């Protein structure tokens with residue numbers, strides 16, 4: 001969940017970030033200081049290190065942002081194609097005050113993770129799915145998108161460049177955040193004349209750690225997350241700030257996050273602020289069908305395939321909110337939370353509780369998915385991409 005993900009306990013950086021992990025990139029990295037706030041600075045040589053790991057207290061890693069050494073930037077004009085991207089030092093970027101993204105919210109983001117294997121190699125999980133989702137979203141938001149190959153290549157480059165920030169096996173993962181934005185200046189409401197594709201990364205801990213509490217969700221029938229014909233089905237930045245009010249209000253009353261209903265009937269389950277939802281009843285798993293208002297999560301898709309492979313019946317359909325009353329188990333899926341058990345859901349002052357013990361199906365699905373992502377369970381689906 002984004003809010004949980006960004007506001008959690010920060011891990012500790014134990015050393016200054018003044019070095020690069022890879023000497024082979026040294027010659028073309030551009031040093032960009034935070035203070036100068038610009039990507040347009042002259043390229044300068046800078047110190048680098050061959051350290052295997054950044055000096056981080058990996059046992060106390062959190063979900064907060066921990067900036068790493070490098071970011072990736074690629075630009076293109078309207079009606080053109082992206083050409084050469086560049087790795088540069090992580091730092092602030094310069095934008096015109098009239099950039100399309102700042103004025104009209106012309107922007108998308110993605111999120112995926114890289115894991116370090118016991119053997120030392122790095123694994124990405126289904127980066128092609130994020131690349132395709134960004135292309136689909138860019139079409140909706142009238143932006144040129146990088147090709148699937150360009151996207152995957154850029155994700156590989158940024159992971160390798162920040163390799164020393166990929167946590168040791170079992171301690172977490174490197175969360176990779178690709179952004180696509182209308183960076184060019186525009187005053188009237190229209191697509192921006194220039195676009196920027198940028199990727200940065202941050203190490204994050206595993207969601208399940210001793211003491212992780214199950215989620216307690218609140219069904220909000222006041223605020224809508226998405227509407228029919230809107231952009232709820234794509235990962236546009238404009239879907240997130242409007243739900244902050246609902247999230248803050250729910251958190252203020254002790255809930256972990258908000259579960260939204262469809263805006264037309266206020267009757268069917270949609271999704272949580274930044275993850276998809278599943279219900280389990282006996283051997284049947286149900287999840288709301290993606291109909292344009294719900295984000296088609298990569299984790300959602302993967303869990304559906306894993307569950308079917310394990311012999312469960314999975315239904316993608318409209319789920320009336322009342323069905324929560326009869327569910328044995330409820331869980332959420334997303335890149336940040338992976339598979340998170342839901343302990344209770346409150347709707348119209350009625351609280352329903354669900355099983356969350358170690359034998360719950362969500363734990364089995366979590367273990368299978370994370371096992372594949374970390375390279376400790378055979379990836380018979382062909383989802384992981386080894387990059388070093």
Ligand SMILES: Cc1ncc(COP(=O)(O)O)c(C=O)c1O
Pocket residue numbers: 111271272273274275276295296297298299300333334335336
């Ligand atoms: C609104 C929303 N739904 C669902 C998801 C889960 O998608 P994924 O599994 O691709 O991370 C996300 C996470 O990005 C999200 O923001």
